[in-house]
Amino acid sequence: MVAETLLPNGWVHYLLGGLLIGTGTAVVYLSTGIVAGASTFLESTLSYVSDRSRFQQYRFRASRDWRVVFTLSIAAGGALYGLAFGEFGWTTDVQWWRLLVGGVLVGVGTRLGKGCTSGHGVCGVGSLSETSLVNVATFVGVAVGTAQVVAALGVTP
Amino acid sequence: MSDAGRHPLFLPAVAVGGVVFGFGLGLSRMYRPEVVLRFLQLTDLGLLLVLGGASVVAGLVFAAASATGRTAPLTGREFGKRVKSMDRNVLVGGGIFGVGWGLSGICPGAAYASLGVGNVTILWAVVGMFAGAYLQGVARSSSGEAGRAETEGSA
Numbered sequence: 320m321v322a323e324t325l326l327p328n329g330w331v332h333y334l335l336g337g338l339l340i341g342t343g344t345a346v347v348y349l350s351t352g353i354v355a356g357a358s359t360f361l362e363s364t365l366s367y368v369s370d371r372s373r374f375q376q377y378r379f380r381a382s383r384d385w386r387v388v389f390t391l392s393i394a395a396g397g398a399l400y401g402l403a404f405g406e407f408g409w410t411t412d413v414q415w416w417r418l419l420v421g422g423v424l425v426g427v428g429t430r431l432g433k434g435c436t437s438g439h440g441v442c443g444v445g446s447l448s449e450t451s452l453v454n455v456a457t458f459v460g461v462a463v464g465t466a467q468v469v470a471a472l473g474v475t476p
Numbered sequence: 477m478s479d480a481g482r483h484p485l486f487l488p489a490v491a492v493g494g495v496v497f498g499f500g501l502g503l504s505r506m507y508r509p510e511v512v513l514r515f516l517q518l519t520d521l522g523l524l525l526v527l528g529g530a531s532v533v534a535g536l537v538f539a540a541a542s543a544t545g546r547t548a549p550l551t552g553r554e555f556g557k558r559v560k561s562m563d564r565n566v567l568v569g570g571g572i573f574g575v576g577w578g579l580s581g582i583c584p585g586a587a588y589a590s591l592g593v594g595n596v597t598i599l600w601a602v603v604g605m606f607a608g609a610y611l612q613g614v615a616r617s618s619s620g621e622a623g624r625a626e627t628e629g630s631a
Contacts, residue, residue, distance in 0.1 A: 333526050336505070339504075341530035341533025343494065344530070349541060349548070350548060350550045351548050352547065353553070354558040357583070360584070369610065371613055388490050392498060393588040394589060395498060397501060406593060422607070423576070424573065426609040427609070432566050433560045439560075440527055442538070451558065454569070457574060458573045
């Protein structure tokens with residue numbers, strides 16, 4: 320059975336979760352007209368503490384307060400899930416140095432590339448934007464290659 | 477948009493959307509870097525269902541709302557799609573993000589949700605993401621790259 324090989328852990332929770340992610344995006348969009356991604360928060364929040372011209376752009380200053388609310392709400396949604404399904408307090412086994420170095424690269428790459436998995440991936444792909452399709456194809460391809468190399472070097476998980 | 481004249485339901489709407497979004501990241505297990513890494517190692521392709529389901533819902537809603545020609549009730553904004561300009565940064569940034577994603581299994585939204593689940597270890601990634609966003613901002617401020625007016629509501 321192909322599905323058992325490709326989806327050894329089932330598929331329902333993946334699909335339902337994805338539909339909810341899309342629904343959350345839709346709630347913000349239908350009420351405000353804003354296509355909200357997750358990575359702009361990094362730069363808009365830096366505008367509170369840094370005077371650099373990059374962060375002081377109007378689009379960051381004007382959206383920084385609601386982006387803080389959006390991010391805290393995403394965390395709250397995660398907390399609700401964790402409490403409801405008995406997974407609250409779960410911690411990752413991925414090494415701290417991978418999270419830190421990976422995090423730095425994610426911070427640079429998502430901001431330079433104008434978006435992340437939610438902006439380009441969910442919203443841009445949903446919009447059939449060529450820019451987003453190119454970006455997503457690039458980061459997924461590179462990430463698959465990188466993960467293969469890391470695994471081949473014997474680093475787990 | 478400015479604080480002046482902001483609709484009283486604006487922040488609550490953003491909050492409701494965020495909670496649903498975060499719950500979805502929980503239910504889909506995307507808050508676990510291990511699950512994302514399993515996709516990238518090609519041993520569990522569930523992430524495709526997550527991204528597929530989410531982008532289909534978002535895409536249909538964007539298209540339907542844009543077709544009405546109406547404006548958003550809380551802001552008066554015109555409904556549109558997410559279209560960014562294409563340049564070299566889209567490729568370079570996507571590549572750098574890909575290396576980071578492949579190394580760590582984390583992306584911004586999933587990291588916020590993971591923190592909410594109580595995964596304190598993910599703070600390494602959150603600190604890293606802020607550091608990375610800061611570094612590229614410093615580099616681009618110094619190089620005199622003007623903040624080009626991009627369509628707002630970016631990722």
